[in-house]
Amino acid sequence: MEERRIILETEDIIKQYKQYDTVVTAVNRATFRVFDGEFVAIIGASGSGKSTLLHICAGLDRPNHGKVIVRGNNLSTMSADELSRFRGNFLGMVFQNHNLIPQFTALENILVPTLMCNKPDLSYEQHLKKLVTTLGIADRLHHLPSELSGGQQQRVAIARALINRPQVVFADEPTGNLDRKNADEVLELLIQTKELLGQTLVMVTHDLSIAERADRIFVMENGNIEPYRR
Ligand SMILES: Nc1ncnc2c1ncn2[C@@H]1O[C@H](COP(=O)(O)OP(=O)(O)OP(=O)(O)O)[C@@H](O)[C@H]1O
Numbered sequence: 001m002e003e004r005r006i007i008l009e010t011e012d013i014i015k016q017y018k019q020y021d022t023v024v025t026a027v028n029r030a031t032f033r034v035f036d037g038e039f040v041a042i043i044g045a046s047g048s049g050k051s052t053l054l055h056i057c058a059g060l061d062r063p064n065h066g067k068v069i070v071r072g073n074n075l076s077t078m079s080a081d082e083l084s085r086f087r088g089n090f091l092g093m094v095f096q097n098h099n100l101i102p103q104f105t106a107l108e109n110i111l112v113p114t115l116m117c118n119k120p121d122l123s124y125e126q127h128l129k130k131l132v133t134t135l136g137i138a139d140r141l142h143h144l145p146s147e148l149s150g151g152q153q154q155r156v157a158i159a160r161a162l163i164n165r166p167q168v169v170f171a172d173e174p175t176g177n178l179d180r181k182n183a184d185e186v187l188e189l190l191i192q193t194k195e196l197l198g199q200t201l202v203m204v205t206h207d208l209s210i211a212e213r214a215d216r217i218f219v220m221e222n223g224n225i226e227p228y229r230r
């Protein structure tokens with residue numbers, strides 16, 4: 001039998017936030033692995049550490065302890081510059097609060113990752129057209145984020161995460177601001193793109209009907225991550 005390749009692996013991740021004399025342990029010895037081409041969902045109560053762990057896996061935040069290995073690269077040993085190049089080339093991120101740049105139009109926001117990767121021959125136009133059409137934001141591209149609804153901002157953030165055709169897509173509640181119909185459409189887009197490009201998808205969601213579509217579900221509880229027993 002062919003052995004499945006591990007694309008993402010964490011070992012004993014601890015992340016603590018210190019404020020004055022209190023320490024919050026957001027992630028507590030989290031160890032898990034994701035195989036290449038998998039769709040993994042992470043569920044768990046509010047405050048259980050899902051966003052913190054996702055940011056650490058995506059190289060956006062560093063743990064106090066433990067290791068993150070993505071595509072065989074140990075993120076902990078990379079400099080900030082190496083990390084941002086690595087993210088630009090291989091990773092996409094949909095933030096829970098969108099994180100759009102307020103002074104940039106929707107289109108400019110979507111294209112930001114293309115400035116941070118070394119894929120000169122990549123033509124974005126067709127991919128961009130398909131993304132914005134499927135996401136229903138083609139007629140909003142020249143608006144600022146403040147001129148868009150919450151759901152439209154979320155869809156701009158999704159287009160931005162996918163524009164570079166990243167190998168691993170991290171999505172933090174990508175359907176959180178959307179009604180059922182739009183949530184299902186966005187999920188279909190993420191799954192279709194994943195199948196088409198052979199991507200790996202790691203998604204935080206509180207929506208069990210969305211998590212059920214994943215190959216595997218993990219649950220976070222007090223900073224720990226465990227396989228979810230359905
Ligand atoms: N920058 C920070 N400074 C201090 N504490 C933080 C910070 N970021 C997160 N925390 C704390 O870490 C814990 C985990 O937060 P996190 O955002 O990862 O949870 P979550 O599972 O994503 O929750 P939600 O479902 O509400 O998005 C929470 O107790 C939170 O208050």
Ligand SMILES: [Mg+2]
Binds near residue numbers: 052
């Ligand atoms: Mg969160």
